[in-house]
Amino acid sequence: MRYFAGIDMGSTAIKIALVDQQGSLSGHTVVPTGSFFQKNTLEALQLLLRERGIERSDVAYLLSTGYGRKLLPEADETISEITANAAGARAIAGSAAIRTIINIGGQDSKVLLLDADGHIRNFVMNDKCAAGTGRFLEMTARNLGTDVGELGNLHCRSSGAPLSITSTCTVFAESEIISLLARGHGKEELVAGVHYSIARRIVRLARQIGIEDRVFFDGGPALNSGMVAALEDELMLQVVVPAAPQLTTAIGAATLARTAWIDTGEQVNA
Amino acid sequence: MDKERRERLIRTTGVHLAMEATETLRQVVEEFPDNPRAMDYFYDLFRAEYCGGGAKKNGAMRIGMLCVQAPEELIRAAGAVPVRLCSGSHAFDQAGAEFMPAKACSLVKATLGMLSLRTAGGAERLDLVVNPTTCEQKKKAGELLEDFGYRVHHLEMPPAKDSEEARIYWQRSVKKFAAVLEETTGVRITKQRLAKAIRTTGMARSAYRRLHELAKWPRPLIRGKDVMLVTNAYFFDDLDRWTAAVTELADEIEQRRETNLPGAGKHAPRILFTGSPPIFPNLKLPLLIEQAGGVIVVDEVCSSSRLLHDQVAYDEQALYDMVPAVADRVLKPCTCPVFLSSQDRVRRLLDLAASFAVDGVVYQSFAGCMPYALEQRSVGQALVNANIPMLSVETDYGPDDQGQLSTRVEAFIESLRGKARKRA
Numbered sequence: 001m002r003y004f005a006g007i008d009m010g011s012t013a014i015k016i017a018l019v020d021q022q023g024s025l026s027g028h029t030v031v032p033t034g035s036f037f038q039k040n041t042l043e044a045l046q047l048l049l050r051e052r053g054i055e056r057s058d059v060a061y062l063l064s065t066g067y068g069r070k071l072l073p074e075a076d077e078t079i080s081e082i083t084a085n086a087a088g089a090r091a092i093a094g095s096a097a098i099r100t101i102i103n104i105g106g107q108d109s110k111v112l113l114l115d116a117d118g119h120i121r122n123f124v125m126n127d128k129c130a131a132g133t134g135r136f137l138e139m140t141a142r143n144l145g146t147d148v149g150e151l152g153n154l155h156c157r158s159s160g161a162p163l164s165i166t167s168t169c170t171v172f173a174e175s176e177i178i179s180l181l182a183r184g185h186g187k188e189e190l191v192a193g194v195h196y197s198i199a200r201r202i203v204r205l206a207r208q209i210g211i212e213d214r215v216f217f218d219g220g221p222a223l224n225s226g227m228v229a230a231l232e233d234e235l236m237l238q239v240v241v242p243a244a245p246q247l248t249t250a251i252g253a254a255t256l257a258r259t260a261w262i263d264t265g266e267q268v269n270a
Numbered sequence: 271m272d273k274e275r276r277e278r279l280i281r282t283t284g285v286h287l288a289m290e291a292t293e294t295l296r297q298v299v300e301e302f303p304d305n306p307r308a309m310d311y312f313y314d315l316f317r318a319e320y321c322g323g324g325a326k327k328n329g330a331m332r333i334g335m336l337c338v339q340a341p342e343e344l345i346r347a348a349g350a351v352p353v354r355l356c357s358g359s360h361a362f363d364q365a366g367a368e369f370m371p372a373k374a375c376s377l378v379k380a381t382l383g384m385l386s387l388r389t390a391g392g393a394e395r396l397d398l399v400v401n402p403t404t405c406e407q408k409k410k411a412g413e414l415l416e417d418f419g420y421r422v423h424h425l426e427m428p429p430a431k432d433s434e435e436a437r438i439y440w441q442r443s444v445k446k447f448a449a450v451l452e453e454t455t456g457v458r459i460t461k462q463r464l465a466k467a468i469r470t471t472g473m474a475r476s477a478y479r480r481l482h483e484l485a486k487w488p489r490p491l492i493r494g495k496d497v498m499l500v501t502n503a504y505f506f507d508d509l510d511r512w513t514a515a516v517t518e519l520a521d522e523i524e525q526r527r528e529t530n531l532p533g534a535g536k537h538a539p540r541i542l543f544t545g546s547p548p549i550f551p552n553l554k555l556p557l558l559i560e561q562a563g564g565v566i567v568v569d570e571v572c573s574s575s576r577l578l579h580d581q582v583a584y585d586e587q588a589l590y591d592m593v594p595a596v597a598d599r600v601l602k603p604c605t606c607p608v609f610l611s612s613q614d615r616v617r618r619l620l621d622l623a624a625s626f627a628v629d630g631v632v633y634q635s636f637a638g639c640m641p642y643a644l645e646q647r648s649v650g651q652a653l654v655n656a657n658i659p660m661l662s663v664e665t666d667y668g669p670d671d672q673g674q675l676s677t678r679v680e681a682f683i684e685s686l687r688g689k690a691r692k693r694a
Contacts, residue, residue, distance in 0.1 A: 067673075082681030108674065120685040122659070125678055 002060040004261060006253025007041060008081065009033070009068030012106030012134055012220065014041050016048055017250035018059075019258055023091070027052040028247050033106075037068040061264075063257035065249060067107070079256060081105075081249050082112060082123055088252025089216045090118035092242050099212035102202060102231065102239070103249075104221040106134040111206040122209045131168040132201035134221050139170055140194045143177050144187055148224070151191050155226020158188035162230075165197040173197075195230035203234040213237055218245040279365060280387050286361030287551075291320035294551040298495050301561060306492060306526075308519035312499050315507060316550060331397045331455050336381065336412060338572040339402035339604065340425055341596045343582060344448050346467035346509075349457035350397065354505035356573065357384045358549030360667040369414055370407070375638040376667040377546065378407040386418055396420060398454045400447065403427050404608045405641055423450050430610035431601050444597035464592050468582045470509055477516040478504075478578040484523050485567045486626055489536045491526045492519075494543060494566020495556050501574040502550045539686035540567045542623050544649070545634035545642050547573035552667050555634050558676050562683040568626040570605060570619055579603070607641035615645065616652045623658050629686045631660040632679075638666070659686065 001020060008015040010033060018027040031044045049056060064075035065084040072078075089098050101112040107130050113122040126132055141148045163185055167173040173194075180190055198221075203211075215237055221227045222245035232239055242248060299305060299313055331350040335342070338354070345352040357363075357380035366383025388394060401412030402425045415422050426443045428436035448459055457463075478501070484491055500519065504512055541564045548556050548571065556566055569575050580603045584595035605615035623631065631653055635642040646662055653660045661682040665671055 067677075080677050080680040080684055082677065083684040119688070120681070123678075123681060125674065 001058060002261075003054055003058050004254050004257035005045065005059050005062045006084065006250045006255070006257055007045070007062065007064045007066075007072065007075070008084065008247075008250040008253060009037055009041060009064060009066040009072065010106050010249075011067045012138075013246065014044055014068075015066075015247050015250040016041075016045055017247055017254040018048065018052065018054070019251070019254040021258070023255060023258055025251060025254075027054070028244070028250065030246055033068070037071045038073075041068075041072055042074065061257040061261040063253045063260065065253045067105075076257070077260060079253060082110065082120065082125075084252040084256060085110075085218070085249045086112055086114060086118065086120050086252065087256050088248035088250070089114075089218070089242075091251055091255045092248060093216060093240065096214065096240060098214055098216040098240065100206065100215040102206060102215060102217045104132070104134060104198070104202065104217075104219040104227075106220065109133050109202050109205065109219075111202065111209060111211075113209050113212065124205050124208050126201075126205060129168075130170045131173070132198045132205075134219070136170050136173065136194065136198055137221055137224065137227070139174055140177060140191065143174060143181070144191070146187075151195075152223075152225035152227070154188050154191040155195055155224075155229065158186070158192045160186065160189045162196045163189050163193035165193050168197075168201065192226060192230070195224070195226045196234070198227065199230040199234040202231070206235075211235060211237070215239045217241050218248040220246045222246075276387075280389050283361045283365050283383070283387060284389060286364075287359050288321050290360055291316065291551045294553055294557075295321075297557050297561075298499060298553065301557075302493060302495075304493075305496065306519060306522050308515065308522045309496050309499070311515040311518075312496070312503050315503055316499065319506065320551065332395060333451070333454070334385075334396040334399040334420075335402075336399065336408055337402040337404050338577050339404060339427060339600050339606075340400045341444060341447070341600050343464065343467040343471055343596045343599075344444070344451055344459060344593075345400075346471065347459045347464040348448075348451040348455045349463075350451070350455050353396070354577075355381055355385065355399070356505070356547070356549055357381045358502075358552035358667065359384065360552065360669065362387075363667045370411070373638045375407055375546075375636045376552075377549070377636060377639075378411050380667060382411050382414060385415060385420065398423060398450070400425050404606065405639075407638075421454075423447060427608075428601075429608070431604065431614075432611060437598070437601065440601050441594050441597045444600075445593060448593060459589070461587055461589050461592060464589065464596070465587055468584070468592070468596070470513075472581055474504070474509055474513040474516070475578050475581055477513050477520060480520040481516060481523065482568070482575065482579070484520065484527065487527055488627070490538060490540065490565040490567055491523050493560050494541070494569065495553060495560050497566070498548055498553060498556055498569070498574055499550065501577055504577060505549075505573075535563075537687065537690050538563055538565045539629040539683055539690040540565055540627060542567070542619065542626065542628040542631045543569040543571060543634070544619060544631060545571065545646075546636040546639050547571040548634070549573045554667075554669075554672065555632065555663060555665060555675070555679070558672075558679040559632060559683065562676070562680040564630075564679075564683045564686070566632075567628060568622050570615070570622060572606060576603075576605065607645040612645045612648050616649055619649060620652065620656055623653070623656065628658065629689045630682065631658055632682070633660055633662045635662070635664050636666055637664050 006017045020026045029048045064072045065081045069078040110125040115121045167176045217239040333345045333350045334355045342352040362383035363376045363380040366379035399420045399422045428439045430436045582599045584592045
């Protein structure tokens with residue numbers, strides 16, 4: 001049996017997906033990125049392979065993507081996370097006819113517009129700062145002395161109106177959050193406010209290229225139910241969140257690795 | 271500015287300029303396996319100009335131009351050498367930041383920075399600076415130059431180009447400019463001198479045209495990063511030497527076509543580059559496109575094709591016919607977004623996209639450049655209607671958006687690959 005690996009080297013986490021010759025998912029893992037991209041990636045891959053009982057030599061093609069994609073000399077090819085994300089959504093959603101993908105990553109966010117075949121028609125990314133990305137959520141959690149995983153629960157427990165966070169810069173927003181807390185505002189409303197502020201920002205970005213139903217929402221922050229609720233409110237649409245939103249891009253890369261291997265094979269045989 | 275600070279600024283800026291020029295040249299020369307041999311002339315020229323203190327200038331009077339709209343034929347006919355002053359240097363951009371609002375365009379700030387220091391890029395000795403009144407920022411930059419001590423002529427331009435009123439206004443403006451030139455150089459612009467200037471610049475333009483036409487070949491024979499270096503060299507290089515070097519390059523490219531030795535893969539997506547002009551050393555976006563595997567086969571920018579595409583057409587060898595013809599050459603075909611209507615630019619882009627079989631368009635707007643930002647929507651819409659994908663990029667001369675831009679550009683090129691494969 002041959003396997004194909006997609007490695008998404010993000011700024012916060014490394015995501016690895018394996019697919020088999022039929023293109024079905026046969027394993028995945030998510031580990032923190034840390035400072036040593038290459039070492040951490042290879043260790044995570046080794047661990048995953050051992051766990052699934054797969055030999056390294058059975059991995060026929062390795063495709064790396066994401067922020068650190070060029071830092072892995074072991075990869076057979078690199079591809080941008082935008083192409084990989086679209087391929088992942090295609091593989092996961094199948095016939096669900098996704099037309100827009102909203103992705104919030106660790107330090108960027110992007111919106112992709114797809115045609116009827118699931119290929120990229122247009123896309124936009126945030127500008128060069130961390131506002132409206134996963135970093136913003138991490139900073140919020142840190143200031144509240146809680147875990148990022150708890151933000152969704154806090155949001156859902158809020159009873160008053162979400163607080164408005166006016167700063168878009170992560171650094172300034174941090175002091176804004178601290179002063180809101182000092183003035184005695186509730187954590188719940190503050191978290192909801194942060195989610196709405198991120199959602200508004202990404203929806204404004206999405207409007208630049210247009211939003212078409214159905215909308216697929218992925219990236220780590222899509223695990224956060226509060227973030228999903230705020231995004232749906234701002235979009236005024238229901239979004240599709242995959243079971244493992246962090247993995248879409250890695251799965252896309254693995255699928256593309258399989259296609260690339262098949263294409264190469266055809267060229268060799270031709 | 272006190273003397274000591276000025277000297278420090280000149281020294282530091284000089285170091286930064288050499289660093290960025292060296293890095294751009296390294297990428298242009300070393301990151302591609304198939305550079306034409308005839309490009310060595312241009313690589314050496316830029317190395318000497320930017321990294322080695324500048325080439326030796328001859329004794330002729332030098333007239334600086336702040337825009338492509340100044341008719342160079344008149345400057346040459348008046349016995350002077352034209353130098354295009356628009357700068358692409360981030361170091362000069364930083365030096366110029368103190369004269370303009372923070373959100374102003376990099377190109378204008380860099381040009382001001384260069385001229386404030388009077389050290390390089392042709393600013394060492396200028397007998398006159400001509401400032402065509404195009405966008406707001408350039409107009410005001412021209413005024414600031416007077417404060418720096420330059421002699422400036424504001425060449426008044428009409429806000430539209432299609433009406434007869436605009437044409438008459440522009441021709442009168444050009445005639446006035448001719449008089450200022452004669453007064454500056456003390457040389458009369460005679461019909462013989464103007465005819466010679468039209469002929470020699472015309473030869474340069476037809477040499478460029480050959481290169482331009484060769485890019486229509488189905489397999490890309492030359493990369494855009496090289497063509498842009500060639501056209502950028504026209505800003506300051508000796509005219510006859512430039513024409514000879516371009517002719518040699520076009521010969522070699524033609525040879526490539528005949529021996530079927532392509533410059534890049536046949537599946538490489540073909541790109542049309544438009545918007546704010548890439549000027550050395552700021553070839554950031556063109557390089558990202560070609561590093562990602564695309565090939566810029568044609569452009570519509572004022573530092574490249576718009577600079578050299580058109581010829582002067584006159585009927586009678588008499589000044590009353592030649593001077594208006596020179597004026598027309600600059601105004602009528604110009605597709606700069608400062609003009610009232612964007613129709614001509616849209617038409618031109620659709621025409622280039624079709625005749626060069628492009629797979630996608632990259633539209634660069636410098637942050638702070640309103641005219642290009644304003645036309646982006648209508649151009650994008652026209653391209654969508656023609657089924658041509660476009661990537662819009664807002665950027666400046668700073669290096670800090672490199673990582674993010676490379677992801678966007680790579681994704682765009684990847685999305686065009688399927689199309690390019692079907693075509694090939």
